[in-house]
Amino acid sequence: MRRGLEFKKKARIIIVDDNYDHLSGIKELIEIESDFDVVATATSASVAISLIKKYRPEIVLMDINMPEKDGLTAIAEIEKLDLGVRTIALTGYDDPDLIFRAMKIGAKGYILKTMASAQLIYAIDEVASGKIYLPATLSSRFFEYFQKSFKEETQTVNDEENLLNYLTQREEEVLDLLTQGITYKGVAQKLFISETTVKTHVNNIFQKLQVNDRTQAVLYALNNGFLNRRKVKIAI
Amino acid sequence: MRRGLEFKKKARIIIVDDNYDHLSGIKELIEIESDFDVVATATSASVAISLIKKYRPEIVLMDINMPEKDGLTAIAEIEKLDLGVRTIALTGYDDPDLIFRAMKIGAKGYILKTMASAQLIYAIDEVASGKIYLPATLSSRFFEYFQKSFKEETQTVNDEENLLNYLTQREEEVLDLLTQGITYKGVAQKLFISETTVKTHVNNIFQKLQVNDRTQAVLYALNNGFLNRRKVKIAI
DNA sequence: TGAAATATTAACCACATGGTCTAGATTCAA
DNA sequence: TTGAATCTAGACCATGTGGTTAATATTTCA
Numbered sequence: 001m002r003r004g005l006e007f008k009k010k011a012r013i014i015i016v017d018d019n020y021d022h023l024s025g026i027k028e029l030i031e032i033e034s035d036f037d038v039v040a041t042a043t044s045a046s047v048a049i050s051l052i053k054k055y056r057p058e059i060v061l062m063d064i065n066m067p068e069k070d071g072l073t074a075i076a077e078i079e080k081l082d083l084g085v086r087t088i089a090l091t092g093y094d095d096p097d098l099i100f101r102a103m104k105i106g107a108k109g110y111i112l113k114t115m116a117s118a119q120l121i122y123a124i125d126e127v128a129s130g131k132i133y134l135p136a137t138l139s140s141r142f143f144e145y146f147q148k149s150f151k152e153e154t155q156t157v158n159d160e161e162n163l164l165n166y167l168t169q170r171e172e173e174v175l176d177l178l179t180q181g182i183t184y185k186g187v188a189q190k191l192f193i194s195e196t197t198v199k200t201h202v203n204n205i206f207q208k209l210q211v212n213d214r215t216q217a218v219l220y221a222l223n224n225g226f227l228n229r230r231k232v233k234i235a236i
Numbered sequence: 237m238r239r240g241l242e243f244k245k246k247a248r249i250i251i252v253d254d255n256y257d258h259l260s261g262i263k264e265l266i267e268i269e270s271d272f273d274v275v276a277t278a279t280s281a282s283v284a285i286s287l288i289k290k291y292r293p294e295i296v297l298m299d300i301n302m303p304e305k306d307g308l309t310a311i312a313e314i315e316k317l318d319l320g321v322r323t324i325a326l327t328g329y330d331d332p333d334l335i336f337r338a339m340k341i342g343a344k345g346y347i348l349k350t351m352a353s354a355q356l357i358y359a360i361d362e363v364a365s366g367k368i369y370l371p372a373t374l375s376s377r378f379f380e381y382f383q384k385s386f387k388e389e390t391q392t393v394n395d396e397e398n399l400l401n402y403l404t405q406r407e408e409e410v411l412d413l414l415t416q417g418i419t420y421k422g423v424a425q426k427l428f429i430s431e432t433t434v435k436t437h438v439n440n441i442f443q444k445l446q447v448n449d450r451t452q453a454v455l456y457a458l459n460n461g462f463l464n465r466r467k468v469k470i471a472i
Numbered sequence: 473t474g475a476a477a478t479a480t481t482a483a484c485c486a487c488a489t490g491g492t493c494t495a496g497a498t499t500c501a502a
Numbered sequence: 503t504t505g506a507a508t509c510t511a512g513a514c515c516a517t518g519t520g521g522t523t524a525a526t527a528t529t530t531c532a
Contacts, residue, residue: 105386140367140369147340147368168478170478170479180455181449181451181452184519185518193481194481194482196480197481203522213520215417215451215454219415429510432513433511435511436510449518
């Protein structure tokens with residue numbers, strides 16, 4: 001009914017919800033209000049997984065209310081299968097942490113059960129057409145959480161308190177090699193200097209970073225933004 | 237004109253754009269189409285910063301077209317001032333990486349210059365009222381990029397290839413302490429075992445992780461999801 | 473120019489670390 | 503109950519590591 005492009009193949013959907021009433025409610029809603037094809041339903045994550053392997057739907061509506069873990073890990077597992085299945089998280093909570101984790105593990109949408117049914121249909125439509133859909137209100141929540149996490153992160157790495165800023169360029173080079181687990185001898189060879197020189201640098205680094213050994217130095221470097229420029233990575 | 241709550245104080249705005257034509261264009265637009273108060277404009281980031289310190293606006297519209305760096309770092313600096321100024325990034329590019337970085341450093345909105353003027357006004361309105369605003373299309377882009385980053389991250393941590401999975405529980409405990417830069421003696425004391433036993437464990441760990449020393453072991457652990465559960469952190 | 477910071481090397485020493493082998497105690501699943 | 507895995511521990515040895523002091527060359531900046 002509400003689909004924009006009639007010539008497109010009907011998206012096949014699997015719905016997962018541990019509450020059977022909700023499940024059939026959503027199923028009915030979709031069947032009446034849209035022309036998506038609900039090929040299967042499940043009340044548990046494990047059953048859902050095998051159904052997904054069998055039916056290869058385009059879309060999975062996953063309730064993640066169920067006592068915390070199940071819903072999210074189920075999504076993670078589905079993503080891991082790499083079948084091109086696009087999952088939409090469905091829950092009653094707009095907890096930013098939940099939203100964040102859902103998007104992190106690969107959910108292509110996140111809808112609250114309290115939202116208007118039209119929005120659910122719209123979300124499915126968007127996700128089915130390859131987009132990622134997050135309602136403006138949830139999107140806003142997500143970003144607040146996202147930015148807060150970053151702020152807390154970068155707070156610790158604050159210029160004058162960051163002892164890394166007191167290292168000389170050469171010391172940085174040496175530390176850089178230390179963070180790759182290279183020995184004195186190795187560093188000496190790479191930098192074309194004697195092993196003793198390396199030792200001197202390393203000792204100076206230890207003093208400046210106020211640590212006692214290379215492991216602690218490496219840890220300090222890693223925890224305080226060293227090499228943040230090179231390796232663009234997200235690790236939560 | 238378009239403000240919803242007339243009793244609210246007019247949001248004060250500073251506009252920053254190195255192109256003077258754009259600058260006055262946007263200024264005019266805002267003055268005509270909305271009742272926000274453009275208290276100042278600037279054509280460079282450094283000038284903008286001092287103006288912001290002086291006028292303490294609620295909103296800053298920051299063009300980040302200017303040769304890459306300037307716009308984004310300016311936003312970062314503004315955030316660092318912690319004056320409660322809310323910055324909206326304004327640019328011609330919908331490059332996901334740009335969007336991602338802008339949101340990362342604390343932009344409260346991101347608008348394309350090609351978007352309808354009404355959308356700019358709406359964005360300012362939303363941001364002025366404390367929300368974070370990202371148009372659906374850009375939001376979608378952001379999430380694709382966001383998820384891609386994560387996928388690349390987690391791909392390397394893949395079960396059987398992750399040598400960490402072959403460690404025994406005791407070995408994990410020992411490695412855990414190693415990742416805190418603790419010596420044999422320290423580990424022995426913490427685990428109430430002899431120093432020799434620790435050495436044995438450590439040697440087994442080295443063999444299983446195929447490394448030669450503690451630094452490399454720690455690096456392997458950190459790069460392969462060890463202790464990912466404890467420390468919830470974002471490091472880009 | 474002259475002081476300060478930085479980069480380089482040496483020598484000496486104590487100790488931590490890593491490699492290897494052996495071996496008893498315990499636990500756990502076949 | 504027997505074998506496998508794990509945890510424990512000791513001995514031996516070579517080498518890497520960290521602490522200290524001192525000295526020279528180079529660079530940088532006031």
